[in-house]
Amino acid sequence: MNLKExxxxxxxxxxxxxxxLNNYPEVSEATRKRVKEAASHHNYSANTWAKGxxxxxxxxxxxxIPISTQHEIVNPVxxxxxxxxxxxxxxxxxxxxxxxxxxxxxxSAYRSLAAKASVDGVIIHGPxxxxxxxxxxxxxxxxxxxxxxxxxxxxDYSWVDVNNRRSFQRxxxxxxxxxxxxxxxxxxxxxxxxxxxRKDGYLAALADRNIAGHSELLVSDEMTEDIGYRxxxxxxxxxxxxxxxxxxxxxxxxxxxxxxxDAGLKMGxxxxxxxxxxxxxxxRNGGDIPIFTAARSSVREAGRICAQMLLDNIAQNDQEPRxxxxxxxxxxxxxxxxxxxxx
Amino acid sequence: MNLKExxxxxxxxxxxxxxxLNNYPEVSEATRKRVKEAASHHNYSANTWAKGxxxxxxxxxxxxIPISTQHEIVNPVxxxxxxxxxxxxxxxxxxxxxxxxxxxxxxSAYRSLAAKASVDGVIIHGPxxxxxxxxxxxxxxxxxxxxxxxxxxxxDYSWVDVNNRRSFQRxxxxxxxxxxxxxxxxxxxxxxxxxxxRKDGYLAALADRNIAGHSELLVSDEMTEDIGYRxxxxxxxxxxxxxxxxxxxxxxxxxxxxxxxDAGLKMGxxxxxxxxxxxxxxxRNGGDIPIFTAARSSVREAGRICAQMLLDNIAQNDQEPRxxxxxxxxxxxxxxxxxxxxx
DNA sequence: GTGAAAGCGCTAACAT
DNA sequence: ATGTTAGCGCTTTCAC
Numbered sequence: 001m002n003l004k005e006x007x008x009x010x011x012x013x014x015x016x017x018x019x020x021l022n023n024y025p026e027v028s029e030a031t032r033k034r035v036k037e038a039a040s041h042h043n044y045s046a047n048t049w050a051k052g053x054x055x056x057x058x059x060x061x062x063x064x065i066p067i068s069t070q071h072e073i074v075n076p077v078x079x080x081x082x083x084x085x086x087x088x089x090x091x092x093x094x095x096x097x098x099x100x101x102x103x104x105x106x107x108s109a110y111r112s113l114a115a116k117a118s119v120d121g122v123i124i125h126g127p128x129x130x131x132x133x134x135x136x137x138x139x140x141x142x143x144x145x146x147x148x149x150x151x152x153x154x155x156d157y158s159w160v161d162v163n164n165r166r167s168f169q170r171x172x173x174x175x176x177x178x179x180x181x182x183x184x185x186x187x188x189x190x191x192x193x194x195x196x197x198r199k200d201g202y203l204a205a206l207a208d209r210n211i212a213g214h215s216e217l218l219v220s221d222e223m224t225e226d227i228g229y230r231x232x233x234x235x236x237x238x239x240x241x242x243x244x245x246x247x248x249x250x251x252x253x254x255x256x257x258x259x260x261x262d263a264g265l266k267m268g269x270x271x272x273x274x275x276x277x278x279x280x281x282x283x284r285n286g287g288d289i290p291i292f293t294a295a296r297s298s299v300r301e302a303g304r305i306c307a308q309m310l311l312d313n314i315a316q317n318d319q320e321p322r323x324x325x326x327x328x329x330x331x332x333x334x335x336x337x338x339x340x341x342x343x
Numbered sequence: 344m345n346l347k348e349x350x351x352x353x354x355x356x357x358x359x360x361x362x363x364l365n366n367y368p369e370v371s372e373a374t375r376k377r378v379k380e381a382a383s384h385h386n387y388s389a390n391t392w393a394k395g396x397x398x399x400x401x402x403x404x405x406x407x408i409p410i411s412t413q414h415e416i417v418n419p420v421x422x423x424x425x426x427x428x429x430x431x432x433x434x435x436x437x438x439x440x441x442x443x444x445x446x447x448x449x450x451s452a453y454r455s456l457a458a459k460a461s462v463d464g465v466i467i468h469g470p471x472x473x474x475x476x477x478x479x480x481x482x483x484x485x486x487x488x489x490x491x492x493x494x495x496x497x498x499d500y501s502w503v504d505v506n507n508r509r510s511f512q513r514x515x516x517x518x519x520x521x522x523x524x525x526x527x528x529x530x531x532x533x534x535x536x537x538x539x540x541r542k543d544g545y546l547a548a549l550a551d552r553n554i555a556g557h558s559e560l561l562v563s564d565e566m567t568e569d570i571g572y573r574x575x576x577x578x579x580x581x582x583x584x585x586x587x588x589x590x591x592x593x594x595x596x597x598x599x600x601x602x603x604x605d606a607g608l609k610m611g612x613x614x615x616x617x618x619x620x621x622x623x624x625x626x627r628n629g630g631d632i633p634i635f636t637a638a639r640s641s642v643r644e645a646g647r648i649c650a651q652m653l654l655d656n657i658a659q660n661d662q663e664p665r666x667x668x669x670x671x672x673x674x675x676x677x678x679x680x681x682x683x684x685x686x
Numbered sequence: 687g688t689g690a691a692a693g694c695g696c697t698a699a700c701a702t
Numbered sequence: 703a704t705g706t707t708a709g710c711g712c713t714t715t716c717a718c
Contacts (some may be wrong), residue, residue, distance in 0.1 A: 097403075
């Protein structure tokens with residue numbers, strides 16, 4: 001079914017039918033109703049390609065997912081983020097175009113997206129310090145919104161980010177309130193913007209209570225199970241071991257739990273642990289998870305907001321940068337509470 | 344830069360330039376070379392919409408991701424699968440169109456994809472028994488490949504699946520070889536096809552050694568941390584507790600580990616655990632993970648194969664169903680080995 | 687309020 | 703081996 005056929009059935013011109021379906025004001029309500037009913041009855045939708053060609057707009061947003069050539073992993077954040085963004089696109093009749101590229105080819109992926117005019121805008125994931133993609137997209141005149149921030153605070157592009165600093169500050173304060181003094185932070189690599197901010201929050205909370213940060217209680221490394229395991233093992237052997245752990249990643253946390261268990265300690269009784277579960281928010285689903293406290297910020301919601309911001313930018317055709325800093329949602333697990341400072 | 348401009352620069356007709364770029368045989372090699380160089384120099388790519396309209400082919404594949412209206416979760420399998428499929432599309436100049444829809448609207452999503460002619464084919468995720476989508480897509484005449492199988496064995500559509508049965512049979516055999524007799528299976532809901540197959544494999548391995556399956560050692564439930572925790576706790580209180588666990592999901596496994604730790608037992612010393620990590624294959628990245636054995640089957644590879652199969656189906660324009668059963672890759676962790684049957 | 691016709695950028699059938 | 707032309711299905715002027 002195409003426009004020609006449909007308009008023929010209705011005894012109207014293609015123009016009128018098109019106008020009726022696209023909510024042009026000049027068509028009479030009676031006609032519009034009749035047209036819309038016929039369209040849905042015959043399961044008509046405008047051909048994407050013809051429409052894109054005629055309007056010059058693609059009604060599609062691109063997401064470029066770089067796959068590291070070294071790690072064979074996909075950042076699990078993407079799945080949730082994409083889900084949120086997808087919801088918004090669906091509501092606004094937009095399509096989502098996903099390009100999976102080796103991280104080396106990322107730039108050419110954007111160039112090609114622009115040249116083929118296949119998307120109206122893109123979302124940038126995982127910004128790096130001095131990100132070249134930002135300059136490129138400006139050159140290509142392709143609207144974009146960044147999920148996360150590149151390190152420089154005062155940059156003039158649109159972004160959506162989670163307040164990592166405050167989230168870790170609050171988590172640390174919570175542990176301090178329980179009486180803990182020796183609190184360890186198992187963090188990600190500080191080349192990642194969010195890890196730096198998390199550390200800042202942690203240190204700020206300690207500083208507020210005049211507690212010095214101890215370098216032996218601070219790990220900044222890849223977020224793997226193995227690192228989590230070794231780090232905790234090493235720390236528990238200190239003459240003054242930590243009584244609480246703040247863990248930046250769910251994955252690392254698996255190792256942390258294992259090391260604690262192997263040491264014969266029990267979380268929530270002998271030791272406090274707070275895990276930031278940003279990366280694996282789907283875990284929430286598992287009924288009550290009594291043993292830990294999670295500072296979670298809903299990646300999915302970030303996806304929604306990012307997508308909406310981009311659509312707004314495109315619709316209003318302004319390049320006015322917008323920013324949105326999301327406060328992390330904090331959930332305290334049952335048995336983190338009772339733990340007391342042990343020394 | 345469009346075709347008109349480019350051909351003007353080159354002093355050639357649009358036709359010739361188009362033919363040169365699309366590798367038509369009749370154009371001379373000298374011309375082709377000149378054209379391709381000019382194209383890449385001016386960063387020309389054919390406009391997707393015009394091309395799609397003219398050819399009637401979209402060069403795009405759709406993935407419909409249903410988001411459960413009850414659980415606020417995204418199946419983590421998708422991320423890896425999508426990554427694999429995306430690689431194949433990139434190699435073959437195809438785009439990937441992602442539609443995130445509430446699971447109720449799934450059918451209309453397919454209808455709309457077909458009506459708008461926006462994709463050449465689709466991948467179906469997570470097939471259910473008597474899946475209505477299959478019938479629908481045939482009606483719509485939209486090529487598709489299914490990731491997984493609906494329960495009926497002899498169905499006449501293309502699919503790619505992992506040999507879940509054999510994978511769990513082998514894992515069980517491995518534990519039996521270690522001397523274990525009381526082996527527990529923490530499985531997913533048996534309404535899911537893969538869970539049923541996994542159970543079959545487990546029971547087959549036991550039957551081969553004339554060991555009766557004990558219902559108290561078999562859990563079929565949602566794959567959450569909480570269920571893992573409770574199930575193991577309950578089983579360890581049995582008069583004849585299991586000496587080994589076979590766990591169907593990484594998420595459940597988190598609870599399993601916790602329960603084992605809480606009971607004062609140590610994995611790899613007091614008890615054997617094999618975890619199927621299909622869902623979270625990115626965990627592999629964490630250096631050596633010494634404590635458990637993983638039967639993993641590389642979802643990413645499944646994505647590649649699925650995508651390739653679909654592209655082949657489309658290219659050859661045959662609806663001949665193809666099938667591919669992937670053998671799961673089995674990795675034995677260091678310290679699973681030493682464990683012996685304890686009773 | 688409705689219709690006729692041009693044109694978006696490309697490919698493909700039909701020349702030559 | 704290259705060029706001419708029609709047309710893919712839609713939107714959008716312009717005319718009524």
